[in-house]
Amino acid sequence: MLIIKQYPQELEIPYHLLLDADPSKKLVDKYLACGILFGAFYDKEPAGVCLLIFHNNITAEIINLAVLEKYRNKNIGKLLISFAENQARLWGFKYMEIGTSENIVKYYEKQGYKYYKTKKNFFIENYEFPVIDNGIILKDMIRLIKNL
Numbered sequence: 816m817l818i819i820k821q822y823p824q825e826l827e828i829p830y831h832l833l834l835d836a837d838p839s840k841k842l843v844d845k846y847l848a849c850g851i852l853f854g855a856f857y858d859k860e861p862a863g864v865c866l867l868i869f870h871n872n873i874t875a876e877i878i879n880l881a882v883l884e885k886y887r888n889k890n891i892g893k894l895l896i897s898f899a900e901n902q903a904r905l906w907g908f909k910y911m912e913i914g915t916s917e918n919i920v921k922y923y924e925k926q927g928y929k930y931y932k933t934k935k936n937f938f939i940e941n942y943e944f945p946v947i948d949n950g951i952i953l954k955d956m957i958r959l960i961k962n963l
């Protein structure tokens with residue numbers, strides 16, 4: 816059975832998942848230090864993670880979302896997104912943001928997210944190495960938002 820919950824602090828940080836969504840350990844550690852990590856578990860095995868950070872009193876952001884390859888296309892990503900949204904809503908947040916690359920935009924649009932801006936050259940300016948997704952070097956970050 817799949818259980819989604821706040822990631823237990825006594826467990827090792829699931830870098831194998833977090834670095835799949837964001838290859839910069841420096842950035843992952845920065846977000847872990849100020850965010851809340853949720854995990855989807857099959858028994859004790861982490862099948863997916865979702866990291867939530869907060870910009871102000873009304874806006875939260877899913878800054879990292881990853882599902883273990885063998886568990887993909889089983890709705891775990893969608894369940895993690897809605898778990899994070901429900902938590903943020905309960906805590907009084909009004910908006911959820913996501914920053915992503917062009918090829919995952921459709922995935923988030925299906926979960927109700929809408930385009931609101933492009934951060935030109937984000938991946939070039941914020942990473943010390945080229946970030947490659949599906950064989951393409953990423954340049955711009957697409958920012959999406961959803962009313963909670």
Ligand SMILES: CC(C)(COP(=O)(O)OP(=O)(O)OC[C@H]1O[C@@H](n2cnc3c(N)ncnc32)[C@H](O)[C@@H]1OP(=O)(O)O)[C@@H](O)C(=O)NCCC(=O)NCCS
Nearest residue numbers: 835836880881882887888889890891892893915918919922
């Ligand atoms: C993106 C990711 C989290 C999706 O998780 P998942 O649990 O496999 O997704 P779900 O099962 O919830 O959703 C599957 C649906 O999304 C679609 N989908 C999956 N990845 C997609 C992508 N990159 N672009 C568009 N659609 C995608 C599937 O085709 C499927 O569509 P359907 O519902 O119409 O059948 C997962 O592929 C992953 O971990 N990728 C690597 C890390 C990553 O890129 N994270 C996002 C960074 S912003």
